[in-house]
């Protein structure tokens with residue numbers, strides 16, 4: 001079943017086409033990642049799907065409804081973590097979670113959530129005194145206070161330390177194992193490669209590639225790089241069949257053999273370029 005269906009979605013700001021006729025679907029239980037350089041149109045797309053911005057063209061269904069006319073029931077089935085955290089600065093951490101639990105009518109143990117996200121010691125601290133990473137974790141904690149079917153995460157791990165990032169990955173995979181659908185945007189290619197069932201790469205408002213990380217890497221035609229030393233001399237090979245090259249190199253007596261396979265980051269840079277975007 002498709003949880004999100006997007007057909008020819010368009011959004012303009014003045015003359016600029018921020019989203020230029022994009023189409024995709026997200027199936028139930030998938031982790032779908034939207035990738036793209038700064039300004040590609042990711043947040044615009046996500047916020048249209050969340051019902052927070054109006055579109056200029058195209059058809060969309062999210063949980064079977066048009067986001068511009070979401071019912072209260074559809075809204076209750078969704079959880080959103082924004083790119084810029086929108087939390088109440090004057091509530092404490094615990095009060096924030098209580099507020100979300102009450103809003104959505106959940107009955108979860110908030111202390112368990114605080115513990116899991118390493119915020120237990122901060123439970124009586126006002127949100128305004130939290131560090132950037134702690135705020136981010138609290139924003140993520142809010143989605144655990146109820147039982148959404150669809151979770152939107154706009155750059156959930158930006159600014160988090162490595163341990164916190166791994167924790168968030170673990171939580172995202174757990175939500176998936178519970179059958180929830182996750183719509184993610186991220187600038188961390190390792191994160192997208194590790195988590196996603198489907199990756200969609202946007203650039204300048206258009207989709208430039210879509211598929212599973214493995215498919216996309218394969219389709220890119222990028223080669224593996226094999227480095228080795230033969231008789232003390234360093235050699236570098238580009239190949240589609242690194243294992244075969246390694247075998248041949250071993251037969252030639254090569255040492256210090258090192259393989260680097262193309263990853264999602266290589267494909268991303270290959271497709272969207274290395275120059276900065278304004």
Ligand SMILES: Nc1ncnc2c1ncn2[C@@H]1O[C@H](COP(=O)(O)OP(=O)(O)OP(=O)(O)O)[C@@H](O)[C@H]1O
Pocket residue numbers: 013018036037038039040041042043044045083278
């Ligand atoms: N409310 C707005 N008014 C005018 N232009 C906007 C508005 N919101 C976004 N834009 C422009 O639309 C384009 C897409 O912005 P968007 O925030 O969707 O990008 P993004 O892919 O989320 O980027 P980032 O990776 O930096 O978060 C940008 O050029 C941005 O300047």
Ligand SMILES: [Mg+2]
Pocket residue numbers: 042043044083
């Ligand atoms: Mg954005």
